[in-house]
Amino acid sequence: MGFLDIDNTTKSYGAVEVLHKVDISVVEGEFLVLVGPSGCGKSTLLNMIAGLEEITSGEIRIKDRVMNGVHPSKRNIAMVFQSYALYPNMSVAQNITFGLEMHGTPKAERDKALKEVAALLQIDHLLDRKPGQLSGGQRQRVAMGRALVRNPDVFLFDEPLSNLDAKLRVDMRTEIKKLHQTLKTTVVYVTHDQIEAMTLSTRIAVMFDGYVQQLGTPKEIYDTPENVFVATFMGSPAMNVIPVRVAVEGGVPQAIITDSEGQEVSLAIPQPNLAAWDGRNILLGIRPEALTDPKGADTDSRHIVAMHNRVGVTEPAGADTFVTMTLGGKDVIARMRADAHVAAGEMFEFAVNMEKAVAFDPKTEARIKP
Incomplete structure:
Protein backbone atom coordinates (compact mmCIF):
# COMPACT_ATOMS: atom_id res chain seq x y z
CA MET A 1 0.00 0.00 0.00
CA MET A 234 11.66 7.37 -24.61
CA GLY A 235 15.07 8.57 -25.73
CA SER A 236 16.36 11.31 -28.02
CA PRO A 237 17.18 10.30 -30.68
CA ALA A 238 14.79 7.38 -30.40
CA MET A 239 15.88 3.76 -30.21
CA ASN A 240 16.54 2.24 -33.64
CA VAL A 241 14.14 -0.66 -34.28
CA ILE A 242 15.39 -2.85 -37.14
CA PRO A 243 13.84 -5.96 -38.72
CA VAL A 244 16.30 -8.89 -38.57
CA ARG A 245 16.29 -12.67 -38.98
CA VAL A 246 17.59 -14.90 -36.20
CA ALA A 247 20.06 -17.66 -37.13
CA VAL A 248 21.79 -19.85 -34.55
CA GLU A 249 25.44 -20.42 -35.44
CA GLY A 250 27.61 -22.54 -33.14
CA GLY A 251 24.92 -22.33 -30.47
CA VAL A 252 24.95 -18.50 -30.51
CA PRO A 253 21.93 -16.53 -31.81
CA GLN A 254 22.88 -14.16 -34.63
CA ALA A 255 20.92 -11.19 -35.97
CA ILE A 256 21.07 -11.38 -39.77
CA ILE A 257 20.59 -7.90 -41.15
CA THR A 258 21.01 -6.24 -44.55
CA ASP A 259 23.45 -3.35 -44.82
CA SER A 260 23.30 -0.24 -47.03
CA GLU A 261 24.51 -2.30 -50.03
CA GLY A 262 21.86 -5.01 -49.52
CA GLN A 263 24.46 -7.49 -48.23
CA GLU A 264 23.76 -9.63 -45.18
CA VAL A 265 25.66 -8.86 -41.97
CA SER A 266 25.72 -11.16 -38.93
CA LEU A 267 25.67 -9.69 -35.41
CA ALA A 268 25.99 -12.05 -32.42
CA ILE A 269 23.27 -11.46 -29.79
CA PRO A 270 24.23 -12.40 -26.20
CA GLN A 271 20.69 -13.60 -25.41
CA PRO A 272 20.55 -17.45 -25.39
CA ASN A 273 16.73 -17.39 -25.18
CA LEU A 274 16.62 -16.14 -28.78
CA ALA A 275 17.78 -19.57 -29.96
CA ALA A 276 14.07 -20.46 -29.85
CA TRP A 277 13.57 -17.90 -32.65
CA ASP A 278 15.99 -19.63 -35.02
CA GLY A 279 14.94 -18.94 -38.63
CA ARG A 280 12.28 -16.43 -37.57
CA ASN A 281 12.12 -12.65 -37.79
CA ILE A 282 12.34 -10.32 -34.82
CA LEU A 283 12.69 -6.58 -34.29
CA LEU A 284 16.07 -5.58 -32.89
CA GLY A 285 16.25 -2.41 -30.79
CA ILE A 286 19.58 -0.58 -30.58
CA ARG A 287 20.03 2.83 -28.92
CA PRO A 288 22.05 5.36 -30.99
CA GLU A 289 24.83 5.46 -28.36
CA ALA A 290 25.23 1.67 -28.68
CA LEU A 291 26.00 2.19 -32.38
CA THR A 292 29.13 4.30 -32.59
CA ASP A 293 32.76 4.54 -33.73
CA PRO A 294 35.34 2.07 -32.31
CA LYS A 295 37.03 4.65 -30.07
CA GLY A 296 33.69 5.74 -28.63
CA ALA A 297 32.52 2.20 -27.78
CA ASP A 298 31.89 1.11 -24.18
CA THR A 299 35.17 -0.41 -23.01
CA ASP A 300 33.37 -2.36 -20.25
CA SER A 301 31.17 -4.25 -22.69
CA ARG A 302 32.19 -7.79 -23.68
CA HIS A 303 29.93 -7.82 -26.71
CA ILE A 304 31.16 -5.09 -29.08
CA VAL A 305 30.72 -6.25 -32.69
CA ALA A 306 32.41 -4.53 -35.64
CA MET A 307 30.25 -3.78 -38.66
CA HIS A 308 31.16 -2.00 -41.93
CA ASN A 309 28.46 0.12 -43.52
CA ARG A 310 28.12 3.15 -45.76
CA VAL A 311 27.50 6.53 -44.10
CA GLY A 312 24.43 8.39 -45.33
CA VAL A 313 24.30 11.74 -43.53
CA THR A 314 26.46 13.28 -40.78
CA GLU A 315 25.08 15.88 -38.35
CA PRO A 316 27.59 17.59 -36.04
CA ALA A 317 25.77 18.51 -32.80
CA GLY A 318 28.43 19.99 -30.54
CA ALA A 319 29.26 17.25 -28.04
CA ASP A 320 28.11 14.52 -30.46
CA THR A 321 28.08 13.68 -34.13
CA PHE A 322 24.96 11.91 -35.36
CA VAL A 323 25.34 9.60 -38.34
CA THR A 324 22.42 8.27 -40.39
CA MET A 325 22.83 5.07 -42.41
CA THR A 326 20.65 2.27 -43.80
CA LEU A 327 20.21 -1.07 -42.01
CA GLY A 328 17.47 -3.57 -42.68
CA GLY A 329 16.03 -1.16 -45.25
CA LYS A 330 15.49 1.53 -42.60
CA ASP A 331 17.25 4.76 -41.66
CA VAL A 332 19.26 4.14 -38.49
CA ILE A 333 20.98 6.75 -36.29
CA ALA A 334 24.39 6.29 -34.65
CA ARG A 335 25.77 8.62 -31.97
CA MET A 336 29.51 9.28 -32.14
CA ARG A 337 32.13 11.45 -30.48
CA ALA A 338 32.32 15.06 -31.63
CA ASP A 339 35.77 14.45 -33.17
CA ALA A 340 34.96 11.14 -34.87
CA HIS A 341 36.36 11.22 -38.42
CA VAL A 342 33.39 10.18 -40.52
CA ALA A 343 32.15 11.53 -43.85
CA ALA A 344 28.98 11.10 -45.89
CA GLY A 345 29.24 8.43 -48.57
CA GLU A 346 32.23 6.58 -47.13
CA MET A 347 32.40 3.01 -45.84
CA PHE A 348 32.98 3.15 -42.10
CA GLU A 349 33.67 0.63 -39.33
CA PHE A 350 30.91 0.94 -36.73
CA ALA A 351 31.10 -0.57 -33.24
CA VAL A 352 27.80 -2.14 -32.14
CA ASN A 353 27.29 -2.83 -28.43
CA MET A 354 25.09 -5.92 -28.66
CA GLU A 355 24.97 -6.14 -24.85
CA LYS A 356 22.52 -3.21 -25.06
CA ALA A 357 20.37 -4.73 -27.83
CA VAL A 358 16.70 -5.42 -27.06
CA ALA A 359 14.60 -7.97 -28.99
CA PHE A 360 10.90 -7.49 -29.76
CA ASP A 361 8.23 -9.83 -31.13
CA PRO A 362 7.30 -8.40 -34.58
CA LYS A 363 3.62 -9.37 -34.13
CA THR A 364 2.88 -8.16 -30.61
CA GLU A 365 5.77 -5.62 -30.47
CA ALA A 366 6.37 -6.77 -26.88
CA ARG A 367 9.92 -7.28 -25.61
CA ILE A 368 11.18 -10.86 -25.84
CA LYS A 369 12.30 -11.44 -22.26
CA PRO A 370 15.19 -13.72 -21.18
Whole structure:
Protein backbone atom coordinates (compact mmCIF):
# COMPACT_ATOMS: atom_id res chain seq x y z
CA MET A 1 0.00 0.00 0.00
CA GLY A 2 1.38 3.38 -0.98
CA PHE A 3 0.95 7.00 0.02
CA LEU A 4 -1.14 7.51 -3.13
CA ASP A 5 -2.86 4.45 -4.60
CA ILE A 6 -4.52 4.37 -8.02
CA ASP A 7 -6.31 1.03 -7.87
CA ASN A 8 -7.82 -0.58 -10.99
CA THR A 9 -9.11 2.84 -12.03
CA THR A 10 -11.02 3.49 -15.26
CA LYS A 11 -12.58 6.54 -16.90
CA SER A 12 -15.36 6.47 -19.48
CA TYR A 13 -17.24 9.15 -21.37
CA GLY A 14 -20.51 7.46 -22.24
CA ALA A 15 -19.69 4.13 -23.87
CA VAL A 16 -16.10 5.12 -24.63
CA GLU A 17 -13.50 4.04 -22.06
CA VAL A 18 -10.50 6.40 -22.23
CA LEU A 19 -8.52 5.06 -19.25
CA HIS A 20 -8.23 1.32 -18.80
CA LYS A 21 -7.65 -0.24 -15.35
CA VAL A 22 -4.75 1.91 -14.20
CA ASP A 23 -2.83 0.47 -11.23
CA ILE A 24 -0.11 2.66 -9.72
CA SER A 25 1.07 2.86 -6.13
CA VAL A 26 3.12 5.94 -5.22
CA VAL A 27 5.24 5.89 -2.05
CA GLU A 28 5.65 8.97 0.13
CA GLY A 29 8.29 11.34 -1.23
CA GLU A 30 8.28 9.82 -4.70
CA PHE A 31 8.37 11.87 -7.91
CA LEU A 32 6.13 10.04 -10.39
CA VAL A 33 5.99 11.34 -13.96
CA LEU A 34 3.09 10.46 -16.28
CA VAL A 35 4.44 10.77 -19.81
CA GLY A 36 2.98 10.10 -23.23
CA PRO A 37 1.74 11.76 -26.41
CA SER A 38 -1.28 14.07 -26.54
CA GLY A 39 -4.53 12.21 -25.95
CA CYS A 40 -2.96 9.26 -24.09
CA GLY A 41 -4.95 9.92 -20.88
CA LYS A 42 -2.24 11.35 -18.61
CA SER A 43 -3.99 14.68 -17.86
CA THR A 44 -7.31 12.87 -17.38
CA LEU A 45 -5.65 10.65 -14.76
CA LEU A 46 -4.12 13.68 -13.02
CA ASN A 47 -7.52 15.40 -12.97
CA MET A 48 -9.05 12.28 -11.41
CA ILE A 49 -6.45 12.39 -8.62
CA ALA A 50 -7.26 16.09 -8.13
CA GLY A 51 -11.01 15.47 -8.11
CA LEU A 52 -11.63 17.56 -11.23
CA GLU A 53 -12.81 14.43 -13.09
CA GLU A 54 -15.03 11.71 -11.65
CA ILE A 55 -13.77 8.14 -11.44
CA THR A 56 -15.85 5.66 -13.46
CA SER A 57 -14.62 2.56 -11.59
CA GLY A 58 -11.84 1.58 -9.21
CA GLU A 59 -10.44 3.65 -6.35
CA ILE A 60 -7.99 6.46 -5.72
CA ARG A 61 -6.67 6.65 -2.15
CA ILE A 62 -4.44 9.22 -0.46
CA LYS A 63 -2.94 8.11 2.87
CA ASP A 64 -5.35 5.15 2.77
CA ARG A 65 -8.37 7.47 2.54
CA VAL A 66 -10.66 6.79 -0.43
CA MET A 67 -10.97 9.92 -2.59
CA ASN A 68 -13.87 8.78 -4.80
CA GLY A 69 -16.49 11.50 -4.59
CA VAL A 70 -14.42 13.73 -2.27
CA HIS A 71 -14.47 17.41 -3.28
CA PRO A 72 -11.11 18.74 -4.57
CA SER A 73 -10.92 21.22 -1.68
CA LYS A 74 -11.08 18.34 0.83
CA ARG A 75 -8.26 16.25 -0.68
CA ASN A 76 -5.28 18.23 0.64
CA ILE A 77 -3.65 18.32 -2.77
CA ALA A 78 -2.10 21.28 -4.60
CA MET A 79 -2.04 21.65 -8.37
CA VAL A 80 0.29 23.67 -10.60
CA PHE A 81 -1.19 24.34 -14.03
CA GLN A 82 0.36 24.93 -17.45
CA SER A 83 -1.37 28.33 -17.60
CA TYR A 84 -0.16 29.38 -14.08
CA ALA A 85 -3.80 30.40 -13.24
CA LEU A 86 -2.74 33.50 -11.28
CA TYR A 87 -5.17 36.27 -10.31
CA PRO A 88 -4.07 39.28 -12.43
CA ASN A 89 -5.47 41.89 -10.00
CA MET A 90 -3.60 40.48 -6.98
CA SER A 91 0.03 40.94 -5.99
CA VAL A 92 2.41 38.01 -5.92
CA ALA A 93 2.08 37.83 -2.13
CA GLN A 94 -1.71 37.82 -2.34
CA ASN A 95 -1.68 35.12 -5.03
CA ILE A 96 0.52 32.88 -2.89
CA THR A 97 -1.48 33.26 0.34
CA PHE A 98 -5.00 33.45 -1.13
CA GLY A 99 -5.70 29.74 -0.58
CA LEU A 100 -4.57 29.94 3.04
CA GLU A 101 -6.78 32.98 3.59
CA MET A 102 -9.79 31.12 2.14
CA HIS A 103 -9.13 28.27 4.59
CA GLY A 104 -9.12 30.68 7.53
CA THR A 105 -5.40 30.47 8.30
CA PRO A 106 -4.41 33.24 10.77
CA LYS A 107 -2.47 36.15 9.25
CA ALA A 108 0.65 35.50 11.32
CA GLU A 109 0.83 31.93 9.97
CA ARG A 110 0.19 33.15 6.41
CA ASP A 111 2.97 35.71 6.66
CA LYS A 112 5.41 33.12 8.06
CA ALA A 113 4.60 30.62 5.31
CA LEU A 114 4.88 33.33 2.64
CA LYS A 115 8.30 34.39 3.91
CA GLU A 116 9.62 30.80 3.91
CA VAL A 117 8.30 29.95 0.44
CA ALA A 118 9.44 33.25 -1.10
CA ALA A 119 12.95 32.67 0.23
CA LEU A 120 12.95 29.06 -1.00
CA LEU A 121 11.90 30.12 -4.51
CA GLN A 122 14.01 33.31 -4.48
CA ILE A 123 11.06 35.57 -5.24
CA ASP A 124 11.25 37.81 -2.12
CA HIS A 125 11.81 40.87 -4.33
CA LEU A 126 8.68 40.18 -6.41
CA LEU A 127 6.05 40.02 -3.67
CA ASP A 128 4.53 43.45 -4.38
CA ARG A 129 4.33 43.01 -8.16
CA LYS A 130 1.31 41.92 -10.20
CA PRO A 131 1.49 38.84 -12.49
CA GLY A 132 1.47 41.08 -15.58
CA GLN A 133 4.82 42.51 -14.47
CA LEU A 134 6.51 39.09 -14.31
CA SER A 135 8.32 36.92 -16.83
CA GLY A 136 7.07 33.42 -17.63
CA GLY A 137 9.62 31.82 -15.32
CA GLN A 138 8.71 34.18 -12.48
CA ARG A 139 5.01 33.44 -12.92
CA GLN A 140 5.75 29.73 -12.74
CA ARG A 141 7.65 30.24 -9.48
CA VAL A 142 4.66 32.11 -8.06
CA ALA A 143 2.33 29.29 -9.12
CA MET A 144 4.66 26.82 -7.42
CA GLY A 145 4.80 29.04 -4.33
CA ARG A 146 1.01 29.03 -4.09
CA ALA A 147 1.12 25.21 -4.07
CA LEU A 148 4.06 24.91 -1.65
CA VAL A 149 2.64 27.31 0.93
CA ARG A 150 -0.26 24.96 1.63
CA ASN A 151 2.00 22.01 2.60
CA PRO A 152 -0.31 19.48 0.87
CA ASP A 153 -0.07 15.68 0.92
CA VAL A 154 0.43 15.48 -2.86
CA PHE A 155 1.62 18.00 -5.46
CA LEU A 156 0.14 17.68 -8.94
CA PHE A 157 1.90 19.34 -11.89
CA ASP A 158 0.11 19.55 -15.25
CA GLU A 159 2.76 20.30 -17.94
CA PRO A 160 4.01 23.30 -15.94
CA LEU A 161 6.98 24.10 -18.20
CA SER A 162 5.44 23.78 -21.65
CA ASN A 163 4.84 27.54 -22.03
CA LEU A 164 8.48 28.44 -21.35
CA ASP A 165 11.28 28.81 -23.88
CA ALA A 166 13.84 26.01 -24.18
CA LYS A 167 16.58 27.46 -21.94
CA LEU A 168 14.18 28.56 -19.21
CA ARG A 169 12.52 25.15 -19.33
CA VAL A 170 15.88 23.50 -18.56
CA ASP A 171 16.54 25.98 -15.73
CA MET A 172 13.09 25.47 -14.18
CA ARG A 173 13.46 21.69 -14.49
CA THR A 174 16.59 21.92 -12.36
CA GLU A 175 14.80 24.14 -9.83
CA ILE A 176 11.90 21.70 -9.51
CA LYS A 177 14.33 18.82 -8.96
CA LYS A 178 16.21 20.81 -6.29
CA LEU A 179 12.91 21.62 -4.56
CA HIS A 180 11.89 17.98 -4.51
CA GLN A 181 15.25 16.90 -3.10
CA THR A 182 14.98 19.58 -0.39
CA LEU A 183 11.33 19.09 0.59
CA LYS A 184 10.96 15.32 -0.06
CA THR A 185 7.40 15.96 -1.23
CA THR A 186 5.15 13.48 -3.06
CA VAL A 187 4.73 14.62 -6.67
CA VAL A 188 2.72 13.45 -9.67
CA TYR A 189 3.89 15.32 -12.75
CA VAL A 190 2.38 15.23 -16.26
CA THR A 191 4.43 15.96 -19.36
CA HIS A 192 4.71 14.94 -23.02
CA ASP A 193 8.45 15.70 -22.90
CA GLN A 194 10.42 12.49 -22.35
CA ILE A 195 13.57 14.42 -21.37
CA GLU A 196 11.61 16.03 -18.51
CA ALA A 197 10.34 12.60 -17.54
CA MET A 198 13.81 11.04 -17.49
CA THR A 199 15.54 13.86 -15.59
CA LEU A 200 12.90 14.66 -12.95
CA SER A 201 11.36 11.35 -11.96
CA THR A 202 12.09 8.63 -9.48
CA ARG A 203 9.62 6.52 -11.51
CA ILE A 204 7.90 6.97 -14.86
CA ALA A 205 4.52 5.73 -16.10
CA VAL A 206 4.62 5.70 -19.90
CA MET A 207 1.07 6.02 -21.22
CA PHE A 208 -0.47 5.43 -24.64
CA ASP A 209 -4.08 4.99 -25.75
CA GLY A 210 -5.39 5.01 -22.17
CA TYR A 211 -3.07 2.22 -20.96
CA VAL A 212 0.03 2.36 -18.79
CA GLN A 213 2.51 0.76 -21.17
CA GLN A 214 5.29 0.52 -18.58
CA LEU A 215 5.92 1.67 -15.01
CA GLY A 216 9.50 1.77 -13.79
CA THR A 217 12.60 3.78 -12.97
CA PRO A 218 14.13 5.94 -15.72
CA LYS A 219 16.91 3.34 -16.14
CA GLU A 220 14.42 0.45 -16.43
CA ILE A 221 12.32 2.35 -18.97
CA TYR A 222 15.38 3.30 -21.03
CA ASP A 223 17.35 0.05 -20.91
CA THR A 224 14.56 -2.55 -20.92
CA PRO A 225 11.48 -1.08 -22.62
CA GLU A 226 8.43 -3.34 -22.43
CA ASN A 227 7.42 -2.78 -26.05
CA VAL A 228 8.29 -0.93 -29.25
CA PHE A 229 6.18 2.10 -28.30
CA VAL A 230 8.10 2.68 -25.07
CA ALA A 231 11.41 1.99 -26.85
CA THR A 232 10.81 4.61 -29.52
CA PHE A 233 9.01 7.18 -27.34
CA MET A 234 11.66 7.37 -24.61
CA GLY A 235 15.07 8.57 -25.73
CA SER A 236 16.36 11.31 -28.02
CA PRO A 237 17.18 10.30 -30.68
CA ALA A 238 14.79 7.38 -30.40
CA MET A 239 15.88 3.76 -30.21
CA ASN A 240 16.54 2.24 -33.64
CA VAL A 241 14.14 -0.66 -34.28
CA ILE A 242 15.39 -2.85 -37.14
CA PRO A 243 13.84 -5.96 -38.72
CA VAL A 244 16.30 -8.89 -38.57
CA ARG A 245 16.29 -12.67 -38.98
CA VAL A 246 17.59 -14.90 -36.20
CA ALA A 247 20.06 -17.66 -37.13
CA VAL A 248 21.79 -19.85 -34.55
CA GLU A 249 25.44 -20.42 -35.44
CA GLY A 250 27.61 -22.54 -33.14
CA GLY A 251 24.92 -22.33 -30.47
CA VAL A 252 24.95 -18.50 -30.51
CA PRO A 253 21.93 -16.53 -31.81
CA GLN A 254 22.88 -14.16 -34.63
CA ALA A 255 20.92 -11.19 -35.97
CA ILE A 256 21.07 -11.38 -39.77
CA ILE A 257 20.59 -7.90 -41.15
CA THR A 258 21.01 -6.24 -44.55
CA ASP A 259 23.45 -3.35 -44.82
CA SER A 260 23.30 -0.24 -47.03
CA GLU A 261 24.51 -2.30 -50.03
CA GLY A 262 21.86 -5.01 -49.52
CA GLN A 263 24.46 -7.49 -48.23
CA GLU A 264 23.76 -9.63 -45.18
CA VAL A 265 25.66 -8.86 -41.97
CA SER A 266 25.72 -11.16 -38.93
CA LEU A 267 25.67 -9.69 -35.41
CA ALA A 268 25.99 -12.05 -32.42
CA ILE A 269 23.27 -11.46 -29.79
CA PRO A 270 24.23 -12.40 -26.20
CA GLN A 271 20.69 -13.60 -25.41
CA PRO A 272 20.55 -17.45 -25.39
CA ASN A 273 16.73 -17.39 -25.18
CA LEU A 274 16.62 -16.14 -28.78
CA ALA A 275 17.78 -19.57 -29.96
CA ALA A 276 14.07 -20.46 -29.85
CA TRP A 277 13.57 -17.90 -32.65
CA ASP A 278 15.99 -19.63 -35.02
CA GLY A 279 14.94 -18.94 -38.63
CA ARG A 280 12.28 -16.43 -37.57
CA ASN A 281 12.12 -12.65 -37.79
CA ILE A 282 12.34 -10.32 -34.82
CA LEU A 283 12.69 -6.58 -34.29
CA LEU A 284 16.07 -5.58 -32.89
CA GLY A 285 16.25 -2.41 -30.79
CA ILE A 286 19.58 -0.58 -30.58
CA ARG A 287 20.03 2.83 -28.92
CA PRO A 288 22.05 5.36 -30.99
CA GLU A 289 24.83 5.46 -28.36
CA ALA A 290 25.23 1.67 -28.68
CA LEU A 291 26.00 2.19 -32.38
CA THR A 292 29.13 4.30 -32.59
CA ASP A 293 32.76 4.54 -33.73
CA PRO A 294 35.34 2.07 -32.31
CA LYS A 295 37.03 4.65 -30.07
CA GLY A 296 33.69 5.74 -28.63
CA ALA A 297 32.52 2.20 -27.78
CA ASP A 298 31.89 1.11 -24.18
CA THR A 299 35.17 -0.41 -23.01
CA ASP A 300 33.37 -2.36 -20.25
CA SER A 301 31.17 -4.25 -22.69
CA ARG A 302 32.19 -7.79 -23.68
CA HIS A 303 29.93 -7.82 -26.71
CA ILE A 304 31.16 -5.09 -29.08
CA VAL A 305 30.72 -6.25 -32.69
CA ALA A 306 32.41 -4.53 -35.64
CA MET A 307 30.25 -3.78 -38.66
CA HIS A 308 31.16 -2.00 -41.93
CA ASN A 309 28.46 0.12 -43.52
CA ARG A 310 28.12 3.15 -45.76
CA VAL A 311 27.50 6.53 -44.10
CA GLY A 312 24.43 8.39 -45.33
CA VAL A 313 24.30 11.74 -43.53
CA THR A 314 26.46 13.28 -40.78
CA GLU A 315 25.08 15.88 -38.35
CA PRO A 316 27.59 17.59 -36.04
CA ALA A 317 25.77 18.51 -32.80
CA GLY A 318 28.43 19.99 -30.54
CA ALA A 319 29.26 17.25 -28.04
CA ASP A 320 28.11 14.52 -30.46
CA THR A 321 28.08 13.68 -34.13
CA PHE A 322 24.96 11.91 -35.36
CA VAL A 323 25.34 9.60 -38.34
CA THR A 324 22.42 8.27 -40.39
CA MET A 325 22.83 5.07 -42.41
CA THR A 326 20.65 2.27 -43.80
CA LEU A 327 20.21 -1.07 -42.01
CA GLY A 328 17.47 -3.57 -42.68
CA GLY A 329 16.03 -1.16 -45.25
CA LYS A 330 15.49 1.53 -42.60
CA ASP A 331 17.25 4.76 -41.66
CA VAL A 332 19.26 4.14 -38.49
CA ILE A 333 20.98 6.75 -36.29
CA ALA A 334 24.39 6.29 -34.65
CA ARG A 335 25.77 8.62 -31.97
CA MET A 336 29.51 9.28 -32.14
CA ARG A 337 32.13 11.45 -30.48
CA ALA A 338 32.32 15.06 -31.63
CA ASP A 339 35.77 14.45 -33.17
CA ALA A 340 34.96 11.14 -34.87
CA HIS A 341 36.36 11.22 -38.42
CA VAL A 342 33.39 10.18 -40.52
CA ALA A 343 32.15 11.53 -43.85
CA ALA A 344 28.98 11.10 -45.89
CA GLY A 345 29.24 8.43 -48.57
CA GLU A 346 32.23 6.58 -47.13
CA MET A 347 32.40 3.01 -45.84
CA PHE A 348 32.98 3.15 -42.10
CA GLU A 349 33.67 0.63 -39.33
CA PHE A 350 30.91 0.94 -36.73
CA ALA A 351 31.10 -0.57 -33.24
CA VAL A 352 27.80 -2.14 -32.14
CA ASN A 353 27.29 -2.83 -28.43
CA MET A 354 25.09 -5.92 -28.66
CA GLU A 355 24.97 -6.14 -24.85
CA LYS A 356 22.52 -3.21 -25.06
CA ALA A 357 20.37 -4.73 -27.83
CA VAL A 358 16.70 -5.42 -27.06
CA ALA A 359 14.60 -7.97 -28.99
CA PHE A 360 10.90 -7.49 -29.76
CA ASP A 361 8.23 -9.83 -31.13
CA PRO A 362 7.30 -8.40 -34.58
CA LYS A 363 3.62 -9.37 -34.13
CA THR A 364 2.88 -8.16 -30.61
CA GLU A 365 5.77 -5.62 -30.47
CA ALA A 366 6.37 -6.77 -26.88
CA ARG A 367 9.92 -7.28 -25.61
CA ILE A 368 11.18 -10.86 -25.84
CA LYS A 369 12.30 -11.44 -22.26
CA PRO A 370 15.19 -13.72 -21.18
